[in-house]
Amino acid sequence: MPDSNNNDVIEYRAFTLDDIPAAHALSMSVKWRHRAEDWRFAANIGTGFAAVDQSGALVGTALAFQFGSNAATLGMFIVSPEHQRQGIGRGLLDRLIAKLGSRTLLIHASNEGRPLCQQRGFTRIDTVHQHQGAAFQPPLVSLPPGERLRPIGARDTPRLAGLASRASGLDRAALLPELLAVASGIALDRDGELIGFALFRRFGDGHVIGPVIAPESPGQSRAKALISYWLALNAGMFVRVDTPLRYGLSSWLEGLGLPLVDTIEQMAQNGAPATDATLTQFALTSQAVW
Template sequence: MSALTSESRFIDSFETRIADIDSVDIDKLHALSMSVAWPHRREDWQFLRDFGQGIAAIDEIGRILGSAMWFPYGDRFATIGMVITSPRLQANGAGQWLMGHALDQVAGRNLGLNATRAARRLFVLIRAGRIEAFSLCRRFGRGHVIGPVVASNHADAIAVVHPHAVEHAGAFLRLDTREKGGTFAGFLSRCGLPIYDIVTTMSRGDPWLPVPGRRGMHEPKTYALVSHTLG
């Protein structure tokens, strides 16, 4: 095992170890995300732990200093998410140590990650007996998030998002998209959802997303993510 992924490391004067994220008190994980101003509730953490795997960095007095999770999609691909490092962890260069452990766990898989700069309801669009588009809206953070949204064109994506926007008008509503401009982004702005930040999608191994220009006219496209973590 390399020094990068050793089982423990001294940070300041405290020894810090790696633990399975399922063994960590969920209130401490919630406090960790709150410390970096992420909106995740305890319920959001539990949802992610139910569907993914992860690790946390814990010092010898029980403080959670960082986390990283991964979500396998079959044997060849996984998304990386919930990568949080406290200022103490970053200041001591230990964030790389934490990620080294996470990457060891998904070795051999192609990886995807979405990163920013710093009651469930489903709408399905059916045409001639075929599902052409769908969107999901669920409780998240300070209100609701719309995602995923999958459609083959802007018009269909707008059609399945519009009911959610109407239902939650005046309340906190979020949608994470890779669309930086165009008809869909314009529609979001008119709904009171202006661009706050831009999602940058990264891959390790085979490309996660189709090569630009190679998607067929009628092939589905993800207009909004489930979340940054799940893609």
């Protein structure tokens, strides 16, 4: 269905894999670090809408990522700088909301996008701190007795998906195999039982650590050990970690040489996911899929 905005007629249609080159160019225009490969990963696991102008040029994108039948995350929202403040972001968001129905919907909202999200019934549930950098010196972090880090094995996938689902409140059964196809992983083991993990993968012009999932511990030693493992292996490489404010890792990450570069609000519509109180997701997979 078309919208008319400042004499421009905007058409909304399904986002397809053929849109990836234009979407990548669009994300570069707003200084996102995403590669074309990052867009392809998102498009393969999500669905959404493209906004195009009268010439057929892509001017906006928005994708949704469904986790089971009850929840979805919204992300990859971009409107070209030349077409902002014309209602295109609202048109994209409204179409995703209509498509997804009564599910719990989760979104990361910038300062500019927060008023629209609030108008559509989203409420704040946390703030996420984005840390990134390349000059870091991680410390050696001790784990509780009986716990160790070990490589992730092929047989671990169902357990990893279960831990990720419990920690996030989202059904990660389909997402984890996709992530493991593009990421390396380290497992947290307690007396032979897998109790946490952290993944490390290419993203943009560097790498991202996430998700990081573990039981809470004094000083969050488990989460710190998982993150420090990847930092120690990749000294001098550009690394990003997105962590919810309430878990208290920001000052520690800054002390390692990963400065805080951005904050963004986590918001939910139709309630927040029910998470397992015995597990915590200390770092996001990404701001699109959480």
